[in-house]
Amino acid sequence: MAERDPALVRTGVVHTSLPHDSAALQVAGAALYVDDAPEPPGLLHLAFGTSSEAHAGIVAMDLSAVRAAPGVVAVLTADDIPGVNDVSPVAGDDPLLAKGEVLFHGQPIFLVAATSTAAARRAARLAKIDYDVRPALLDIDSGLAAGSLIEASQTMARGDADAALDAASHRLTGTVAIGGQDHFYLEGQIALATPGEDGQIHLLCSSQHPSEVQHLVAHLLHLSSADVTVEVRRMGGAFGARKLKRRCSRAPARWSRRRPAAPPNIAATATRTWRSPASATISRPATMSASTARGGSRASA
Amino acid sequence: MRFLLDGETIAIDNADPTGTLLDWLRYRQRRTGSKEGCAEGDCGACTVLLGDVSGDGEGVVWRAVNACILFLPMLHGRALMTVESLAKDGALAPVQRELVERHGSQCGFCTPGFVMSLHAKAIGAVGTVDVLVEDVLSGNLCRCTGYGPIIDAGRALTVEPRDDRVLAARLRALREAPLAIRYDDPLTGTTRQAFAPRTTDELAELYIAHPEARLVAGATDVGLWVTKQMRVIETLIFLGDVADLAGIEESEAGVTFGAGVRYSEAHPALTRLHPELGELIRRIGGTQVRNAGTIGGNIANGSPIGDTPPALIALGATVTLRRGGERRTMPLEAYFIAYGRQDRAPGEFVESLFVPRPAPDAVIAITKLSRRFDSDITAVLGAFALTIRGGIVAEARIAFGGMAGIPARAKACEAALIGAAWNEATVEAAVAALATDFAPLTDVRGSADYRLRVAGNLLRRLWVRQHSPDEPVSVLDPVLATHG
Numbered sequence: 001m002a003e004r005d006p007a008l009v010r011t012g013v014v015h016t017s018l019p020h021d022s023a024a025l026q027v028a029g030a031a032l033y034v035d036d037a038p039e040p041p042g043l044l045h046l047a048f049g050t051s052s053e054a055h056a057g058i059v060a061m062d063l064s065a066v067r068a069a070p071g072v073v074a075v076l077t078a079d080d081i082p083g084v085n086d087v088s089p090v091a092g093d094d095p096l097l098a099k100g101e102v103l104f105h106g107q108p109i110f111l112v113a114a115t116s117t118a119a120a121r122r123a124a125r126l127a128k129i130d131y132d133v134r135p136a137l138l139d140i141d142s143g144l145a146a147g148s149l150i151e152a153s154q155t156m157a158r159g160d161a162d163a164a165l166d167a168a169s170h171r172l173t174g175t176v177a178i179g180g181q182d183h184f185y186l187e188g189q190i191a192l193a194t195p196g197e198d199g200q201i202h203l204l205c206s207s208q209h210p211s212e213v214q215h216l217v218a219h220l221l222h223l224s225s226a227d228v229t230v231e232v233r234r235m236g237g238a239f240g241a242r243k244l245k246r247r248c249s250r251a252p253a254r255w256s257r258r259r260p261a262a263p264p265n266i267a268a269t270a271t272r273t274w275r276s277p278a279s280a281t282i283s284r285p286a287t288m289s290a291s292t293a294r295g296g297s298r299a300s301a
Numbered sequence: 302m303r304f305l306l307d308g309e310t311i312a313i314d315n316a317d318p319t320g321t322l323l324d325w326l327r328y329r330q331r332r333t334g335s336k337e338g339c340a341e342g343d344c345g346a347c348t349v350l351l352g353d354v355s356g357d358g359e360g361v362v363w364r365a366v367n368a369c370i371l372f373l374p375m376l377h378g379r380a381l382m383t384v385e386s387l388a389k390d391g392a393l394a395p396v397q398r399e400l401v402e403r404h405g406s407q408c409g410f411c412t413p414g415f416v417m418s419l420h421a422k423a424i425g426a427v428g429t430v431d432v433l434v435e436d437v438l439s440g441n442l443c444r445c446t447g448y449g450p451i452i453d454a455g456r457a458l459t460v461e462p463r464d465d466r467v468l469a470a471r472l473r474a475l476r477e478a479p480l481a482i483r484y485d486d487p488l489t490g491t492t493r494q495a496f497a498p499r500t501t502d503e504l505a506e507l508y509i510a511h512p513e514a515r516l517v518a519g520a521t522d523v524g525l526w527v528t529k530q531m532r533v534i535e536t537l538i539f540l541g542d543v544a545d546l547a548g549i550e551e552s553e554a555g556v557t558f559g560a561g562v563r564y565s566e567a568h569p570a571l572t573r574l575h576p577e578l579g580e581l582i583r584r585i586g587g588t589q590v591r592n593a594g595t596i597g598g599n600i601a602n603g604s605p606i607g608d609t610p611p612a613l614i615a616l617g618a619t620v621t622l623r624r625g626g627e628r629r630t631m632p633l634e635a636y637f638i639a640y641g642r643q644d645r646a647p648g649e650f651v652e653s654l655f656v657p658r659p660a661p662d663a664v665i666a667i668t669k670l671s672r673r674f675d676s677d678i679t680a681v682l683g684a685f686a687l688t689i690r691g692g693i694v695a696e697a698r699i700a701f702g703g704m705a706g707i708p709a710r711a712k713a714c715e716a717a718l719i720g721a722a723w724n725e726a727t728v729e730a731a732v733a734a735l736a737t738d739f740a741p742l743t744d745v746r747g748s749a750d751y752r753l754r755v756a757g758n759l760l761r762r763l764w765v766r767q768h769s770p771d772e773p774v775s776v777l778d779p780v781l782a783t784h785g
Contacts, residue, residue, distance in 0.1 A: 017404070019402065026409030027416050028334070029384035032333070070488050186344060186346055234408070236409070236410025236411075238408075
């Protein structure tokens with residue numbers, strides 16, 4: 001590369017330790033993240049109403065107190081989504097808002113839009129939801145016992161491993177178990193959606209996979225991908241958790257939770273619905289309970 | 302309410318008494334350098350510096366605090382510095398230059414908080430003098446594996462106290478009548494009121510008039526009631542301006558702490574009482590929490606896992622409560638009656654705490670067990686104060702946190718020790734007696750079995766330490782700093 005670009009040779013880039021190009025802005029507090037953008041006039045602030053149960057059928061939902069709460073502009077449920085209620089990248093099994101059944105504690109069920117984040121979060125607590133509580137699978141053993149797998153089993157094989165093991169002079173057995181972990185990126189999940197011309201949406205969001213967000217939002221809102229512009233300036237940490245990277249699960253288990261695309265999707269949904277700018281700033285507890293985490297794993301030999 | 306931001310007077314009319322400084326900075330002032338990472342005083346991304354006029358009136362005493370759980374009235378009459386305050390005419394401050402040159406930022410979201418915590422060290426702020434950089438940064442989280450370069454940047458800094466004579470004069474001029482706020486909150490349809498008395502007498506009078514008020518010292522607990530639980534607190538009395546609640550008096554007999562003494566201010570005196578107390582303070586929250594939370598608050602809120610009560614109970618501390626002009630003093634353990642219930646009448650408040658000086662031959666061990674070393678909530682905290690004479694345990698005071706609904710003495714364990722020979726059999730009998738003393742809960746911080754087992758192991762550890770001083774019983778090097 002250095003041969004092709006004399007500038008790099010001249011400035012001594014190669015084998016030189018250079019400061020990170022945002023470093024001076026970051027240490028001055030001048031590097032801009034999504035929540036640092038000035039609020040557009042009329043901005044709606046969004047919050048999820050979430051499941052209090054790990055696994056349950058939703059028998060009835062009374063959201064009248066949520067709608068009547070101070071500052072609330074509107075409330076959205078799965079029925080209000082104009083396109084496909086799914087934010088999974090591949091498997092088509094991860095609704096943005098749960099309908100009929102919740103599969104993990106903290107799963108988003110409805111969306112509140114209000115004049116402030118505090119008003120939205122406060123109102124979201126006022127829902128009355130009747131659950132038909134079902135058995136929850138909270139660890140690997142109970143998932144295996146119930147035959148509830150995250151995805152179809154896959155086999156990778158080369159040669160005759162069983163025969164080779166049978167012929168081996170030593171055979172070791174053991175198990176490695178790793179607990180679940182949250183990525184704990186310092187900036188919570190967040191997105192800011194603004195309406196453009198002719199039903200278009202602009203999204204400022206903190207995502208590692210803007211093109212996937214674009215496609216999911218388009219499907220969700222029944223738009224063309226060309227109608228959705230996704231802008232990512234920088235992220236406050238990600239570690240893979242801001243990228244949709246795994247297929248999603250029907251397993252009603254908290255350890256299989258994931259939902260990284262939620263903030264851009266909910267912000268876009270709200271903007272599409274009300275033609276207002278909308279911002280989804282997800283609190284730390286909701287970020288940890290409703291979005292991607294690494295489930296526990298166990299390997300035995 | 303008024304305060305100084307970069308030396309300029311800021312007046313806020315109609316301040317929400319439970320509005321946070323972070324929201325005000327970010328959404329009212331558009332000073333978005335301070336970040337919200339957790340909104341509960343844990344990650345330090347919102348770290349700012351607060352300044353008070355120094356004792357001699359000529360300077361400003363600065364301390365790093367978390368803006369996310371700092372209520373606006375707590376700024377009244379103080380000086381504020383944020384990450385935007387540091388660069389002058391486009392030139393970065395030394396701490397900023399060090400962080401850039403040493404690659405101390407990656408995603409950058411935690412960076413403004415680290416800048417402010419290290420800047421606090423660079424100007425000799427409270428809780429940073431003669432303290433390891435690692436401890437200065439105990440309340441700042443980074444997730445991009447940047448601690449090494451950040452710590453290097455901190456070590457490279459030279460301490461240069463500011464010349465704050467002009468600022469101190471402005472702060473003195475800012476001192477007005479004690480704060481009293483009424484705020485109509487359209488969101489909850491409530492009217493909130495807040496007071497900030499200047500003397501203990503005023504506080505006593507106010508609290509009689511408003512026994513329903515919530516007393517707020519550092520807001521390291523109450524702040525989360527608002528940011529996380531969305532609780533509405535209608536009447537607040539802020540204690541940060543009550544000057545005669547913040548005294549420390551050391552004598553031969555012991556040390557008296559006013560209830561408003563912050564952990565970081567109490568740290569040196571507690572370390573002089575006993576190094577184990579100093580180590581305990583080092584384990585409470587992070588620097589920003591220790592710069593806000595108070596000894597009195599840790600007692601008054603009655604938490605079963607407050608860190609200082611078990612230690613203070615083991616050392617035989619007494620607490621003085623005041624209601625109006627009346628005072629009463631009781632052993633600290635008597636204050637805690639049951640979970641959520643304390644021996645405190647309406648309008649009565651914790652005024653001071655007396656900690657007797659341990660005898661030179663006292664055997665004292667205090668250990669906090671939590672998943673993280675810094676900034677974590679206790680699973681079990683054990684505090685032991687033994688007197689061993691002629692191979693016999695003459696006296697034993699043992700208290701635990703996290704083992705019951707209150708911080709509590711382990712009476713059966715003590716009884717198994719007192720009068721017995723100090724040997725392994727006695728220790729094992731005393732460990733077994735803990736099962737009589739406590740039936741701990743299982744929760745996210747530990748199971749009942751874990752708690753009972755480690756409580757016993759803490760006594761075993763004390764025995765090993767006494768019996769075989771050369772055996773290592775801790776992988777941690779105590780940092781007794783230079784407070785001694």
